[in-house]
Amino acid sequence: AFDVLVIGGGPAGASAAIYAARKGIRTGVAAERFGGQVLDTMAIENFISVQETEGPKLARALEEHVKQYEVDIMNLQRASALVPAKAEGELHEVKFESGASLKAKTVILSTGARWREMNVPGEREYKAKGVCFCPHCDGPLFKGKRVAVIGGGNSGVEAAIDLAGIVGHVTLIEFDDKLRADAVLQKKLASLPNVKVIKSALTTEVKGDGQKVTGLVYKDRTTDELHTVELEGIFVQIGLLPNSEWLKGVVELSPRGEIIVDARGQTNIPGVFAAGDVTTVPYKQIVIAVGEGAKASLGAFDHLIRTT
Numbered sequence: 001a002f003d004v005l006v007i008g009g010g011p012a013g014a015s016a017a018i019y020a021a022r023k024g025i026r027t028g029v030a031a032e033r034f035g036g037q038v039l040d041t042m043a044i045e046n047f048i049s050v051q052e053t054e055g056p057k058l059a060r061a062l063e064e065h066v067k068q069y070e071v072d073i074m075n076l077q078r079a080s081a082l083v084p085a086k087a088e089g090e091l092h093e094v095k096f097e098s099g100a101s102l103k104a105k106t107v108i109l110s111t112g113a114r115w116r117e118m119n120v121p122g123e124r125e126y127k128a129k130g131v132c133f134c135p136h137c138d139g140p141l142f143k144g145k146r147v148a149v150i151g152g153g154n155s156g157v158e159a160a161i162d163l164a165g166i167v168g169h170v171t172l173i174e175f176d177d178k179l180r181a182d183a184v185l186q187k188k189l190a191s192l193p194n195v196k197v198i199k200s201a202l203t204t205e206v207k208g209d210g211q212k213v214t215g216l217v218y219k220d221r222t223t224d225e226l227h228t229v230e231l232e233g234i235f236v237q238i239g240l241l242p243n244s245e246w247l248k249g250v251v252e253l254s255p256r257g258e259i260i261v262d263a264r265g266q267t268n269i270p271g272v273f274a275a276g277d278v279t280t281v282p283y284k285q286i287v288i289a290v291g292e293g294a295k296a297s298l299g300a301f302d303h304l305i306r307t308t
């Protein structure tokens, strides 16, 4: 059995594995796709001390770093169930879709999250070519340009306010006939001169020239008329879904499905920790996931020396 079994091989999982292995304890990482969301990212310019890198390059570096240690890496393994230990001193079990199962004294859940997509023509094709999901990451790429934010909830309105300070013009597109963001955010948004809000609008297509985004088409839901907005960037802010479906009913989740953790990364189950985008810790970023992974791993080690 493992002392520490990490589920998920993104920045949080890689960091957790390295911190555990450096304690000289038996460590394993099982991941569906080692590298995680980083693999889907092009330019990364905010991982502090690395001025500029690309997603696949950073993912490789994460894996290389983990491989410097004695860690069992089990790639292409999708976890399907967690069976917590029945009593202190017993082992937790993680079951996989492949039929395999692993046992461990402590488990670190770092299965990340995924952005909800609009599912319209052009969106996939122009991902990272104008279609973005993270204003903190990609906002500066659109300095002085025209962008749209899709979604008028808190994250959409926050993104629009943030981007308005960097880009030339922001069009915020909301499906409903009203924004759902907090009143204070809506007030701030309304005070900005370079933001236009379009409500009752359904985005139907992302347009591009083969290389990059050139505009979007939306349908006015009150008239059914189609309109085109010319722009260079689209930030989709219609939800971030934590990869925690497989833990429902076992680990305590927030109403949004995020794993609830304490300051040491521990979940409601003793010996089961969590880190990164799958948790309630706010601001989903690589640098934060790496820090949270280290923290959960030290939390797991602390738990081990007290219980075994």
Ligand code: FAD
Binding pocket: 007, 008, 009, 010, 011, 012, 013, 030, 031, 032, 033, 034, 035, 036, 037, 038, 040, 041, 042, 043, 044, 045, 046, 047, 077, 078, 079, 080, 110, 111, 112, 113, 114, 115, 133, 134, 137, 138, 243, 246, 275, 276, 277, 278, 284, 285, 286, 287, 289
């Ligand atoms: P993830 O990276 O999501 O990794 C999750 C891991 O768990 C993966 O290995 C996955 O395969 C695995 N997994 C999921 N479910 C299961 C399961 N059931 N069983 C086994 N394994 C499972 N952040 C920045 O700081 N800077 C940027 O420039 C930046 N750009 C981004 C661009 C894009 C397009 C996207 C999508 C995100 C970007 N982010 C950026 C956000 C950043 O990638 C995430 O915050 C970070 O990757 C979170 O790390 P994580 O380890 O928590 O989760």
